[in-house]
Amino acid sequence: MTDTTQDNVYIPTETTDTNFSSNSEHREIMTHVLDELLCVTNYNTCDNENCEAEIYKHRYDCVTICVYDHEYSFCSEGCASYGAWSIRYDRRKAARLENRRLTLLPK
Numbered sequence: 001m002t003d004t005t006q007d008n009v010y011i012p013t014e015t016t017d018t019n020f021s022s023n024s025e026h027r028e029i030m031t032h033v034l035d036e037l038l039c040v041t042n043y044n045t046c047d048n049e050n051c052e053a054e055i056y057k058h059r060y061d062c063v064t065i066c067v068y069d070h071e072y073s074f075c076s077e078g079c080a081s082y083g084a085w086s087i088r089y090d091r092r093k094a095a096r097l098e099n100r101r102l103t104l105l106p107k
Contacts, residue, residue, distance in 0.1 A: 047072040048083035 046053045053075040055062050063080040067087045074080035
């Protein structure tokens with residue numbers, strides 16, 4: 001139900017009434033939800049397995065590295081270096097164990 005003759009979009013009045021109605025209780029509840037969402041999306045723990053520092057992902061000293069097409073966040077260059085090495089080591093180890101398991105399967 002779109003009127004494209006004058007580059008205007010027709011929106012039914014029921015939809016606009018629903019969109020523009022104000023419910024203060026809903027707004028109060030959503031404030032808590034949006035605060036939690038902001039915290040979940042912007043704060044993280046350091047991805048180094050030996051460090052549990054809380055970090056803000058968009059801060060200038062947060063180090064973000066892509067390892068095997070996954071993005072990891074670290075609190076410092078030192079944690080990033082060891083954390084990336086550890087992630088790569090664990091992936092290689094898992095691949096070796098999988099290959100060994102496949103070669104030992106009965107045929």
